Amino acid sequence: MCEKGKRCNVTAVVAGRTLVLNSEWRPINILPVLKAVMKVFNSRALFVDPESCRTYDFESWVLEWDDAVRTAKIAANQVMPLGGLSLVLPDVIVCTEYRGFG
Numbered sequence: 001m002c003e004k005g006k007r008c009n010v011t012a013v014v015a016g017r018t019l020v021l022n023s024e025w026r027p028i029n030i031l032p033v034l035k036a037v038m039k040v041f042n043s044r045a046l047f048v049d050p051e052s053c054r055t056y057d058f059e060s061w062v063l064e065w066d067d068a069v070r071t072a073k074i075a076a077n078q079v080m081p082l083g084g085l086s087l088v089l090p091d092v093i094v095c096t097e098y099r100g101f102g
Helices: 033-041 058-070
Strands: 017-021 027-032 045-048 079-082 085-088 092-095
Touching: 017 033, 027 033, 033 045, 033 058, 033 092, 058 085
Parallel strands: 017 092
Antiparallel strands: 017 027, 045 092, 079 085
16 A cells, blocks of 8 residues: 555556456456456446455445545555555456356
8 A cells, every 4th residue: 555645656556466257156257457447437347255256346436445445455566556545466266147258
């Protein structure tokens, strides 16, 4: 997470990878995390909480994890600043439809 008053290197933060599951929850791809976030933002996929297997759309993911970030339950390299909020980067997403992910 970025400290107040300091610039963030967002490119370094979003250099990770995300597992992509099809609508039957079978692995189909691994994407750069920023592409995975955009798939969810564009309603083509949902974020998956790897611990509970709950799914989230973009808005509910941000709202769910913002408090956890503030209380430092998430590693700094797993968080990207997003306006006044913090976006926890996903490890897994699941497709809501399949049009060829790449």
